[in-house]
Amino acid sequence: VAFLRNCWYAAAWSHEIGANLLARTILEVPMVLFRTEEGRPAALLDRCPHRLLPLSLGTKRGDTIECGYHGLTFDCSGRCVRAPGQERIPPAAKVTAYPVAEHLGMLWVWPGDPALADTAKLFDKLPQWALSQGPEPDWGLNCGPYTRVKANYQLLTENLVDPAHVTYVHKSTLGTAAMADIPVETTQIGDTLLVTRWTLDSKAAPILQRFGKWAGNVDRWQYYWLYPPSIAVVDFGSHTPGMAHTDEARDEGIRIHSCHFLTPETEGSTHYFWLQLRNFAQTDVAVSRDITDQFVVAFNEDKVVLEAIQAAEQQPFVTERVKLALDSGSVRLRRTVARMIAEEQALAAVPAASGRGAGNASTLVN
Ligand code: FES
Ligand SMILES: [Fe+2]
Numbered sequence: 001v002a003f004l005r006n007c008w009y010a011a012a013w014s015h016e017i018g019a020n021l022l023a024r025t026i027l028e029v030p031m032v033l034f035r036t037e038e039g040r041p042a043a044l045l046d047r048c049p050h051r052l053l054p055l056s057l058g059t060k061r062g063d064t065i066e067c068g069y070h071g072l073t074f075d076c077s078g079r080c081v082r083a084p085g086q087e088r089i090p091p092a093a094k095v096t097a098y099p100v101a102e103h104l105g106m107l108w109v110w111p112g113d114p115a116l117a118d119t120a121k122l123f124d125k126l127p128q129w130a131l132s133q134g135p136e137p138d139w140g141l142n143c144g145p146y147t148r149v150k151a152n153y154q155l156l157t158e159n160l161v162d163p164a165h166v167t168y169v170h171k172s173t174l175g176t177a178a179m180a181d182i183p184v185e186t187t188q189i190g191d192t193l194l195v196t197r198w199t200l201d202s203k204a205a206p207i208l209q210r211f212g213k214w215a216g217n218v219d220r221w222q223y224y225w226l227y228p229p230s231i232a233v234v235d236f237g238s239h240t241p242g243m244a245h246t247d248e249a250r251d252e253g254i255r256i257h258s259c260h261f262l263t264p265e266t267e268g269s270t271h272y273f274w275l276q277l278r279n280f281a282q283t284d285v286a287v288s289r290d291i292t293d294q295f296v297v298a299f300n301e302d303k304v305v306l307e308a309i310q311a312a313e314q315q316p317f318v319t320e321r322v323k324l325a326l327d328s329g330s331v332r333l334r335r336t337v338a339r340m341i342a343e344e345q346a347l348a349a350v351p352a353a354s355g356r357g358a359g360n361a362s363t364l365v366n
Contacts, residue, residue: 001267002341003027004229005112008122010261010273011100012107013146017041021065023056025265027111031098032056034076036063042076043098043109055095104129105143106261106273112344123231128257128277139257140282142292147272149303151310153230153264154334156272159302160232160260161186161329163197163222169305173298174236178202179220186328191336195224195329201241207294208238211280211287212254219243221250224329229337230262255279258295268310274299 011026012033022033023046030046032055046054048067058068064081066073072093073082080093099110099117104126110117132141149156159165167180179199187194199220204212212218218238225233239253261273276295281287323331 001028002345003111003264004337004341004344006110006116006344007112007229008101008103008108008110008117009230009263010104010106010271011043011109011263013143013273014102014105014107016146017107019060021056021058021060023054024271026109026271027264028266029098029111030054031109032065033100033107033109034060034065036076040076041100041102041107043100043107044074044076044078045096045098047095048072049093049095104261105275123227123261125225125227125231126233126257126259126277132277132282135283137282139277139279140284140288142276142278142288144274144292144295144299147274147299147303148265149270149272149306150268151270151303151306152268152313153262153270154337155306155309156260156262156270156302157226157228157230157232157337158330158333159306160234161193161195161224161226161333162326163195163224164326165302165305166222169301170298173207173294173301174205176203176205176220184326184329186332188332188336191228191340193224193226193228193329193333193336195222195226197222198245204238207291207298208254208256210290212238214238214240217241218253221245226329226333228333228340230264232260232262234258234260251279256291268314272299 005027009026011024012022016022017033017035024031024033031043032046033043035041044055046056048055048069050072051069053067053069055065055067059066064073064075071084072080074095075081076097078095078097080089083089083093099114101108101119101122103122108122128139131137132139163184167175167177182197182199184195184197201217201219204214204218219241220238221236223235235257237250237253237255243249243253257277259275263271265271276291
């Protein structure tokens with residue numbers, strides 16, 4: 001299975017990791033995530049090098065993990081610091097440590113070459129995040145629960161360059177019938193994809209009407225930004241008909257940046273982290289909860305569709321697929337990610353996901 005490995009991936013919400021040991025598989029690598037006593041995050045291969053018992057089934061002792069079978073103990077760099085019953089620690093008694101960083105309320109891991117890990121490469125296309133922090137934020141923030149989807153991550157990312165599915169999948173929340181026949185526009189800026197659609201002078205989507213409370217029709221925009229391999233920001237909202245199609249004009253309306261961070265777990269499953277930033281009722285906790293609830297419903301609608309497609313793809317019965325005009329974003333996205341993976345593999349700087357790597361990765365905290 002080919003994944004882009006030299007890349008930061010969201011692995012957990014920061015609040016998921018406290019005093020516990022969290023087992024999570026990232027790009028088919030079983031990892032254990034935890035924090036030191038000081039709160040610094042760490043990620044180790046979740047396999048004891050003795051009999052392969054997952055370290056996540058062991059015990060956290062201070063800044064170390066003690067294996068739950070015979071007590072081999074590892075620090076957060078993966079070095080073995082204790083081998084019960086013997087003085088000499090075998091040189092092979094070590095586990096791989098992965099670079100980690102904390103960013104946007106999440107723990108990120110770098111599954112590729114640790115020498116290339118750099119916090120400067122963390123996702124930085126979300127200026128609204130900084131403006132959502134503090135007591136009087138310009139943007140209101142709500143975060144979804146950790147979600148796991150039994151589908152390949154590219155089924156999820158292609159869904160996020162596909163405004164056309166909204167009418168059919170999200171009838172009760174985001175979709176309206178008027179949008180269905182308006183073609184989408186696809187642009188590529190470097191590796192980044194942008195798929196847009198304007199639906200003019202028509203009824204607002206249910207989720208927005210509740211907050212916009214417009215008396216009549218609205219203009220509605222959808223700007224789907226996809227940052228390969230697997231981060232999406234969907235800028236959508238509505239304002240009075242005749243609005244300018246500029247960034248400033250969109251800020252005047254009811255505007256939401258819906259952010260999706262997708263991390264392959266295996267070829268057929270994906271960790272899904274999502275959050276929304278909104279320019280209204282910024283500090284209203286009830287509104288945050290309400291929006292979260294609405295999106296739990298909406299994204300569950302995607303989950304049902306994508307898991308059914310994944311299951312169909314795995315059936316032995318094979319069918320040809322037909323291409324539609326609305327696939328342009330998906331085609332470009334898959335082509336771009338395939339090229340990035342091929343370039344990375346050509347560099348051959350990617351260590352295999354083996355359990356006996358040197359435990360020399362450092363912890364990067366942003
Ligand atoms: S399996 Fe971990 S110490 Fe034996
Ligand atoms: Fe969707």
